[in-house]
Amino acid sequence: MLTKIDRKCYGCSMTGVRRAVIYNNEAVVVFHSPQGCGQVIREKDGKTSNHLSTVIRQDTVPIFTTNISDKDIVFGAGKKLEECLAYVIKKITPKYIVVGNSCVAGIIGDDIVSIAEAISKEFKVPIFTVPCFGFMNGGYEEGLIGISQQLLAYYIKPCLKKKREITLIGFVDKTNSYEFSFMEKILGEWAYNINCVFPGVATIAQIGNIASSKACILCGNYNKVNNAYKRVAEIIGEKYEIDIINAIAPIGYKRSISWIKNVGKALMVEDSLIKLTVQKEKTEIFTMLSQYKQYFTGKECIIYIHKIPDFIISLDWFFELLDMTGIRVKKILFRREIKKSDIVKFIENCKMSSYVIEVGKGNKELLKEAAYVFSIRMDDIGKERLIPIPYVNPPFNTLGLEEYLKKIFKVAMKNLHRVGKI
Amino acid sequence: MKQNYVPHYCVVNNCAVYGATSFFCGFANSVVIINGSKFCFMQMLHSIEKSFNGSLKKRVFCTDITEKDIVFGTEDKLLKLLSVIRNTQTPDIIFIQNNCAVSLIGDDIKEIAASMEFTCPVVCLDSGGIQGDFYSGYSIAAKSFFKTLQPKEGSLTNNRHINILGVTESYYNFLNDKKELVRLLNIGNIKVLNYISHDMSMKGLADMKMASLNVVIHQELGEGLAKFLYREYGIPYIVLLPPYGLVGSEKWVVEIMLALGCSESEVSKVKNIFEKHSQSLVPMLQKVTKIYGELWIDRVIVTGPYSTVMGMATALRTEFLNYHYMDLYIYSDFDKSFINENYYSFHTEFTSADIAKHIDDNEGCFVFSSANEHSLLLIKKDTTQLGYCCINYPGYDYISLGAYMGISGAKKILEYIWQYYIRQNSK
Numbered sequence: 001m002l003t004k005i006d007r008k009c010y011g012c013s014m015t016g017v018r019r020a021v022i023y024n025n026e027a028v029v030v031f032h033s034p035q036g037c038g039q040v041i042r043e044k045d046g047k048t049s050n051h052l053s054t055v056i057r058q059d060t061v062p063i064f065t066t067n068i069s070d071k072d073i074v075f076g077a078g079k080k081l082e083e084c085l086a087y088v089i090k091k092i093t094p095k096y097i098v099v100g101n102s103c104v105a106g107i108i109g110d111d112i113v114s115i116a117e118a119i120s121k122e123f124k125v126p127i128f129t130v131p132c133f134g135f136m137n138g139g140y141e142e143g144l145i146g147i148s149q150q151l152l153a154y155y156i157k158p159c160l161k162k163k164r165e166i167t168l169i170g171f172v173d174k175t176n177s178y179e180f181s182f183m184e185k186i187l188g189e190w191a192y193n194i195n196c197v198f199p200g201v202a203t204i205a206q207i208g209n210i211a212s213s214k215a216c217i218l219c220g221n222y223n224k225v226n227n228a229y230k231r232v233a234e235i236i237g238e239k240y241e242i243d244i245i246n247a248i249a250p251i252g253y254k255r256s257i258s259w260i261k262n263v264g265k266a267l268m269v270e271d272s273l274i275k276l277t278v279q280k281e282k283t284e285i286f287t288m289l290s291q292y293k294q295y296f297t298g299k300e301c302i303i304y305i306h307k308i309p310d311f312i313i314s315l316d317w318f319f320e321l322l323d324m325t326g327i328r329v330k331k332i333l334f335r336r337e338i339k340k341s342d343i344v345k346f347i348e349n350c351k352m353s354s355y356v357i358e359v360g361k362g363n364k365e366l367l368k369e370a371a372y373v374f375s376i377r378m379d380d381i382g383k384e385r386l387i388p389i390p391y392v393n394p395p396f397n398t399l400g401l402e403e404y405l406k407k408i409f410k411v412a413m414k415n416l417h418r419v420g421k422i
Numbered sequence: 423m424k425q426n427y428v429p430h431y432c433v434v435n436n437c438a439v440y441g442a443t444s445f446f447c448g449f450a451n452s453v454v455i456i457n458g459s460k461f462c463f464m465q466m467l468h469s470i471e472k473s474f475n476g477s478l479k480k481r482v483f484c485t486d487i488t489e490k491d492i493v494f495g496t497e498d499k500l501l502k503l504l505s506v507i508r509n510t511q512t513p514d515i516i517f518i519q520n521n522c523a524v525s526l527i528g529d530d531i532k533e534i535a536a537s538m539e540f541t542c543p544v545v546c547l548d549s550g551g552i553q554g555d556f557y558s559g560y561s562i563a564a565k566s567f568f569k570t571l572q573p574k575e576g577s578l579t580n581n582r583h584i585n586i587l588g589v590t591e592s593y594y595n596f597l598n599d600k601k602e603l604v605r606l607l608n609i610g611n612i613k614v615l616n617y618i619s620h621d622m623s624m625k626g627l628a629d630m631k632m633a634s635l636n637v638v639i640h641q642e643l644g645e646g647l648a649k650f651l652y653r654e655y656g657i658p659y660i661v662l663l664p665p666y667g668l669v670g671s672e673k674w675v676v677e678i679m680l681a682l683g684c685s686e687s688e689v690s691k692v693k694n695i696f697e698k699h700s701q702s703l704v705p706m707l708q709k710v711t712k713i714y715g716e717l718w719i720d721r722v723i724v725t726g727p728y729s730t731v732m733g734m735a736t737a738l739r740t741e742f743l744n745y746h747y748m749d750l751y752i753y754s755d756f757d758k759s760f761i762n763e764n765y766y767s768f769h770t771e772f773t774s775a776d777i778a779k780h781i782d783d784n785e786g787c788f789v790f791s792s793a794n795e796h797s798l799l800l801i802k803k804d805t806t807q808l809g810y811c812c813i814n815y816p817g818y819d820y821i822s823l824g825a826y827m828g829i830s831g832a833k834k835i836l837e838y839i840w841q842y843y844i845r846q847n848s849k
Contacts, residue, residue, distance in 0.1 A: 012461040031777040034522060034551025036437020040465045043436075070552045073526060103459065103523040104552055134523065136489045266573065 004123050012131035014041050016143025016228065017100035019117065019171060020151065021061050021201040028094040032081050033102030033134075038065035041100075060120045064088050068104050077412045078110045085119040085127065095204055096126040096154075098147050106133025109244040114219060126154060141228040148232045154238065159212040165195040166267075169233040169244075170219030170226065172197045176401075178396035179219055182250050186260055190269050190278050199232060210236065215243040215267060222249040222314070249396075252317025253285050253324065256397040279314050285398045289324055292405045295412070297326030299371040303355075304362045304386065307377035308346050313391040315350045318374075321401060330370050331356040372412060387411045435753055439466050439521055439540060441559025443482065444590045445567070446517040446545075446750050447474060448619025453481050453513040457505060457531060458521025460486040469518050475590035484508070487524060490566060496529050496794055504538045515543050515571070517563075522550025545570045552694045557727075560590070564619070564647040572631040581642070581682050585616045587651075587659070588644020595815040595826055596620065599664075602828025603639070608664060610692055612682065617672035618647070631655055632731050635681055639664055640729040664729055667737025668703075668832045672696040699829055703836070714847050716838065717743045719809070720785035723777065725751035725795045726814060734790055734813060737832070743839055749780055751795070762772055783807075786838060786846050793819045797809045809842035811835065 018041055021027040031038050042063055064087075066080040081099075099116055116127040130146035132138040134205050139396060140147075166187055172180050184194055195213050196206035198241060210216075218233045220226050230246075237244040245266045251258040257278055264274035301322065332355050334343050340359075347353055366373045375386040387408055395404045439456060443466060450626050456463045463484035471478050474619060485491075485499040500518070507516070519532050525548035532546040547566040549559050589596050595835035600617070607614060615633050618624045628811045636659040637650055638644035648659035660681050665674035679689050685808065713719070722738060722745045724731045739748065751769045769776065777795060781787050788809035789799060796810050796819065825831040 001822075012459070015461075034437055035555060036440070036551040039436045040462065043469060044465060068552055069554070073552070084533070102524065102551075103492075104550075107523060107526045135461055138490065 011140025011225075012037075012041070012103075012134050013130060013137070013139050013143030013146075014100035014102065014134065015044055016063065016140040016145070017098055017130060017147050018042075018063065019045070020144050020147035021098055023059060023173065023201045024061050024203065025059065026095040027061050028088050028092050028097050029061050029063045029100060030081075030084055030088060030097055031063060031082075031100045031102060032077065032110065033065050033068060033100070034104060035065050035067045037102050037134075038063045058118075062092060068102065068108075073108055073194070076108055076110050077105065078115055081110065081112065081115050082119060085116070086123065086338075089119070089123045089125050094125065096128065099127060099129045100143060101130065101133045101248075102136025103136055128154075140225070140232070144199065144228040145231050145235075149235060151199065151207055152210070152236065152239070155207040156211050156219045157208045158240070159209075161212055163193075163212050164212045165193050165209070166193055166200075166261065167195045167213040167216045167236075167242075168197045168219050169216050169236070170197065170221075170229045171200065171223065172219050172324050178400040179250065181329040181395045181399065182256065182259075183217065183219070186263070186277060186281075190264070190267065190273060191402060192267070198236075199229075211240045211242070213242055215245050217263065218246045220249065221246060222251060222348045233377075250318050251314075251394045251396055252401065254396075255317065256281060256285075281398070288398050289405075290404050292402075292409065293325055295409055296405075298328075299326075300328050300330040301331045301372040302330050302366055303376055304366060304373055305338065305346070305374045305377075306362055306375055307330065307335070308338060308342050309376065309391060312349055314394075315352075315389070315391065317394055318389055319351075321404070325405070327372065329355050331358050333362060333366070334359045335362055336360055339417055345349075349363055367415060369416075434553045435557075436466070436469065437522075437551040437555060438549040438559030438562060439519060439551070440470060441463070441556035441561070442547065442549035442563035443518075443558070443559075444592045445469055445560045445563040445619045446519075447478055447482065447592075448590050448617075449515055449517075449622045451514040451623070452517045453483070453507055453511055454478075455500070455507075455516065455518045456482070456484045456488060456521060457518060457524050457529070458484065459523065460484055462521055469736055470592055475591060476595060481511075481513070488566045490528055492523060495527065496524055496531075497534050500531065500534050501530075501538070503563060504535060504540075508538060508540065513542055515545065516540060517567075518544065518546045519549040519563075520547070522552045525550050525552065543571050543837075560643050561646045564644075565650050568647070568651065568654065571627065574628055580632050581616050581634045583613050583633045584635045584637050584678065584682070585618060585630060585657070586614055586639060586702075587607055587618050587636050587648050588638045588640040588642075588729075590615055590619050590643070593640065593643065594726070594813065595822060598815065598822060599827040599831065600672075600827045602825040602831055603665070605830075606671055606675050606828050607678070609695055610679045610684065611688070612675075612678065615733075618644075631657065633657060635678065636658060637662070637678055637796075640727065642727045643728060663736060663829045664733040666691065666733045666831065666835070667741040668696060668700050669741050671828050671832065672734065672753070696829075703833070707836075710844070714844055717843050718786075719743055719745045719788045719843065721746060721781060721787045722748045723751070723787065723789045723791065723795075723799075724748070724813075725753075725777070725789075725791040727753045734826075735766060738790075741832070742836055746785075747780075751777060751791075786842075788842055796820075809839070810822060811838045 012038060018029050021029065022045060026027045064084055066084045067076060068077045083095065099112060101112055112129050120127040128147055128150045130143050132142045169184065187194060195209050196202035198207065198210060216236055217231055218230060233244045236242055243266065245263055246264040247259050248255050250256040260277050260281060261274060334350055336359050347357065373386050374389050376389055376391060394402050439462065446452055467478065483503055485496060485503050487496050487499060492712055499771040518535055520531060522653060535544045535546060545566050548639050549562055553559065553562060559643060591597055615629050616622060636648050636657050638659060641661050645661050651657050652659055660678065662674050662677055665671040675692055676689055679692065712838060714801055724735050725733060732753050737749060748766045749769065750766045777798060789796060790811050790813045792814035793812055799808060812822065813826055815822040824834055826835060
């Protein structure tokens, strides 16, 4: 009971502030906070290992902290913020600065807005601040929306002419995202360019051009942190009269096809061209599947639910993949400690009622009953032989599905050959 | 890095909550409560859990405070959590830490905890970001712990017993290095009573004062505590560079033996053992030197906290290789009077660009660092030219199943460097 993680967005506003400019090399982030906060926020979007060994994408925005310490509690840390902003402007010469505030800064009550305004005036560098402090006054969402709104207000150029350009709104890492590569490919086939991903990636020039985009597409709408991006999209839509396309995320096969159809229609792409794109996508997915079908067709699997996630998930894409590869679901097994009411709710949400449902103990014997055991949440028993279902970050279109099939194949080969505990 | 503003794109160091929690989790049957916001707690837990061998979720908890609690106090939430713990767990000790926001509002957590009347000791402290970095947190936690839990008086000391200070599972390959530390101490016939903080227990700590000496492995973690224990309980201490390299390992054991008052004949027996190990390597190294020439690396980079960097750099310089430049990038504060600029270039305030700009594209370079610096350098440098040994294990892009310290560690490091040198010279 104590370890249950509340899956609502409990984030810190400084994460939101940073994400608003995360892959941008024109900006610098200054946190008016203790030193540790800078590293904590930086690690959040990196691949962390432990406190002293981290791999973080190095093209992310530089972060500076004002290093508030217990000595600043009585007299305030405003002077430190002033010095830090001036230092950053001289050392990095950023085009603009965004300031995030820690909970400590909120409690000691430094006048961050006045300090930022004074430094901005003195050095003629725009400095954007937010009225939230760590987890207080709004948290993650307010931090992200606050900075995004100010960037739009400051840099966007009103423009009547709509180009064949699209702006993507969402938390998208362009270099590591099958979602982005899929959208770039499909929009390219329709002769549309992507102006930018906003917020997070867009440069000042690209923000300036957002108003000339024909439409904005909301990405990552499967993600639980997407509310803030939805709000940013609404602001852009209302203020600059741009169509916002909120299509279902291209996860799995059917949803990818649905994305193509819906977005094509919203952009008024010719029907014949949409049909051609759909056909191409179908061919691509079925060609990929044909390479793997020989290993999977006719095999049975068990889906083991060790723990029900604390937020609603969708497994449409997963059952669709099993169906397309010819893997038959023998049964869905819920761990016996899970409440019956939760099981009923989960079956309904994930549309599992047509399968054989059992409640029992997940153990190594399951591996003898079926060729594959897929799991939601790893079990301690024989976990190395289970295949996790990536319900938090589900696979996008052909490339994502292929990557997941490879994972299934590797675990299947391991189950076939390996003995021992390693 | 004592400065007013801190760039965060190279140095990897979290706040005091991480250090204090790492210390407390070293106590086997303990419960740790963070009286703070869930965001900070979750980030800390994700990070620390990855480096500890077992799961911490069942013994590290958070009160999940909100804005309302900052105004009205955290007492209700803390009491609620303590009551659940009292009903569901039987810990040997409970640690309660206020994070930075709560430490500012001044809730008396000691008083709140006392009202629950736990039968086990309860250690309370402020350990948020405003208290400092990982090292500060570790040090504050260690002192608070021993102030609350005083070791038994009047125990008989044994001149072969020591305590190891300044270690934790989440710090620099400790779990692998521990086996080598035990091996080295066995050579000197020395027994470890307690690792502070690793696998500590009430029973073990009761015998703590039987130790004749406290040996500090990582100065930045353990020296403050060693001084405190000397002051409070009179246990003498010794701070040595960690035992990297064969000579380094021999020196480490010998100095501990001398501090314990071992006889010269015993010490000379130990020296003979190390001599045999060194001799056993000579024929193989001679053969490989004959083929590839004298081991040479243009530039060696070592990054990390003071103890690890200096221990590793000393072993590399005096035992392992010939080099042109050796750059040492040090995270933690240290006494600059110890450094010798003739051998190394020291850097204490640095960014990713600063490390990368020191490397010439045409020179061979071997990096002993955490995965963080390695990932920075890979952007600038061709991977085939860059030798890498992740000394801060666990790491994200590396696996190490063995020690870097001691006899096995010396052989392992020597292997790494030679493999790199052979690869470079076989092109």
